[in-house]
Amino acid sequence: MAKRILIVDDEPRYLRLLEANLRTEGYEVVTAQDGMQAGSVFSDQPIDLVLMDVMMPKLDGFGATQRIREFSSTPIIILTAKGDE
Secondary structure (H helix, E strand, O other), X not given: OOOEEXXXXXXXXXXXXXXXHHHHOOOEEEEEOOHHHHHHHHHHOOOOEEEEEOOOOOOOHHHHXXXXXXXXXXXXXXXXXXXXX
């Protein structure tokens, strides 16, 4: 069974790019366009890895990560265009 990756980003072109590349490598991919939607998707199905943007509407990547961490230790990789750590 393929590993399932949740991609969270409010930019449709980045979602499509990441999704296409990961599917090509054999991963199952689900997407969300903001932190609120990510929480719903995450709780609806098993996720093996989250790729999370930081700057998003409704709930940013930091807030979404905090919510996920309340009940899961699934690995989360933060993606950002920001220049600072």
